[in-house]
Amino acid sequence: MTAAAAPADAAFICVRGLEKSFGAQPVYRGFDLDLPRGTFTTIFGPNGCGKSTLINMLSGITPFDGGSVRIGGNDLRAAKIGYVFQNYRDSLFPWMRAIENIEYPLRVRGVSKARRQARVEELIAAFEITLDLKRYPYEMSGGQQQLVAILRALVADPDVLFLDEPFSALDYEMTLYMRDKLQAVFLETGLTMVLVSHDLEEAVYLADRILLLSKRPTRLVELIAYETARPRTTAIMGDPAFVQTKQHALDLFRAEMAR
């Protein structure tokens, strides 16, 4: 079990007193959160509650008004962040081939061409991915583009991988395939992952812990643990543990909506 195997630094991602407002409207007020290293956390909550805002603040994309975010004991700015955007069309660079997109985070760090290529080949081999990386993103299917975006987020060995509803634009078949690829990446790398989802089934299926958020101003309703062993397959969706966890989350979610 990943959570048990994780070292004692219980707060790899450590959020204290986070403050964020949009105009006069407070979204986060004194928000605290601790996420252990090597765990897969999914974030679920009502529409507009600031799920994406949260991971955008944790990853340094969106500035926050107050409080602190530390990753691995360091300031957020020192952390290496992998980020997979919801919209792959607007986050990949269409003027670069897939391979150049994947190599880009290494290029900005001044890694030599030979070492970049070696690293990409290593990634491709590790995750058994068959893609023609000479193609441009717009020549690929949505799933293939998002796979390129995930490889790009992984290539520079990030401390944390954030994913913002990464599969919401894909059809169901592709979504199932991508969830399993992502789970394989998680098992292979032991990376700390935080994924925002609007799909409760997905949030439970992928998670060690589900972070259930409230309506604005956003509070943590409950951090729900789900400890079924990996690799999980779609077969577990019929297990009592899965059904109960999902039902419990749904009950909390509906209570929150009714508030």
Add this chain to the structure above:
Amino acid sequence: MRWPQPASLVPLIGPVAFLALWQAVSASHLVRAVLLPSPVDTLGYLADALVHGTLATDALVTITRTLIAFAIGALLGVPLGVAFGSSERLYSSIEFLVDFFRSMPASALIPLFILFFGIADINKIAIAGFSVFLIVMFNSAYGVMNARKSRLLAAKVMGATPFQMFRDVLVFESLPQTFVGLRNGISTALVIVVVAEMFIGSDQGLGHRIIEGEQILHVTDMYASIIVAGLIGYALNMLFMLADKRLIHWNGK
């Protein structure tokens, strides 16, 4: 032998109908032959003047002036546009000026340019270059200002420095709009050069040739020169469209 597919002939209908109409009008003598020669005579003369006469030389002079003016305008306009576009405050400080000069017909400035640059070759190039510069600059600036922020954020989260974000993302984001400016710029350059050749003492160039054909009533030569000017404009536009498709292959996808 197979006949070409009918669909491939459709684009020819317009030009053939146009030539037929021209032929019918000139054959009907509704317009005097001295004002409207037949298309056969005109095209025959055109071919002859290109090969044996000075029409090719005049065309080449016009093309050269157009390209030089375009090159000067583009080489100054793109970098300045990108620089101005990078800072919205900087751009808003010159926005009115750019919009004002861009909206002004460049031909209205011809006398002014005569005062400053005289009537030599440099005048025609200067005024055409000035127009190109304005068009290219404001398109490049808008390209940079309206670049989608999402890819810049992606580069930022991957650890790119501001300079890397500029070089690897912003420049590419702005290229489609910059190319719109370059295409408009080359058409404008041709327009201004031809007008300038008409009215600013020239002894060469298509504009000069057209106005001379009108004045000495050598209308066949005038028509032939007009057609050549049109063909040059069409060819330049096609060239830029092809370059656009190849260089900015991702546009609209």
